[in-house]
Amino acid sequence: MAKVRHSRFDCDPGCAVEATISLIDGKWKCVVLFHLLTGTMRFNEIRRQISGVTQRTLTNQLRELEEDGLIERKIYAQVPPKVEYTVTPLGRSLQPILVALKFWGDENIGRFGKPERANAA
Amino acid sequence: MAKVRHSRFDCDPGCAVEATISLIDGKWKCVVLFHLLTGTMRFNEIRRQISGVTQRTLTNQLRELEEDGLIERKIYAQVPPKVEYTVTPLGRSLQPILVALKFWGDENIGRFGKPERANAA
């Protein structure tokens, strides 16, 4: 539901949750974050790691992550452009949560659940 | 990105994260979950707690939460319909993560960040 992005979260207790989720929501953001947590990467480097993303979408996701202060974008003024992406301390502070989310998913969806409602899958 | 729901998560490490997020993604799901974590509630009871939701949307969110096994829907065969919603053990197992997400949001967005990109807000 990335459309909400940074809701006021001063309403119900779930709003802050929603606000946080909106930061890592987006079809590829968590994947990107996971990769960047292992180190700085260039655009096409990220792109190669994640198969299935289009340039446009990856660019958008990176832009949003940047605007949200989770990653940093460093541009080198060179003839063949070079742009590096790095997680910021703020982004890194999400690591435990990301890991927890991944762990929960592996445990509950992979093992005994596997809901498989899958409207899109 | 609720449209992805239960992606294969057998690809990149972020996929399980995405799959988990998809369960609590949806403009009101976390709010609903937070409320239900405090106890069983009826439909309109939930609706009254959360101002701003339409019947249709709340119904949808509840259905998805139910299909994902996070909440249980108990229907009483009565003349004035009565339906109760309760979190399942699986849903309750998400509590720590929800709390962590809320905590992070309160800390980072509320305190020194408050990105405020806000395209919708």
Added chain:
DNA sequence: CAGGATCCAACATGATACTG
């Protein structure tokens, strides 16, 4: 290399009205 521009389909949510 790292995008920007444009077009488009799918979906999520809202508004409103109706019902067993």
Added chain:
DNA sequence: CAGTATCATGTTGGATCCTG
């Protein structure tokens, strides 16, 4: 009471082509 049905809208993300 707890929905369902229908309509309308905005956003996301994909496809494709172009560029400094």
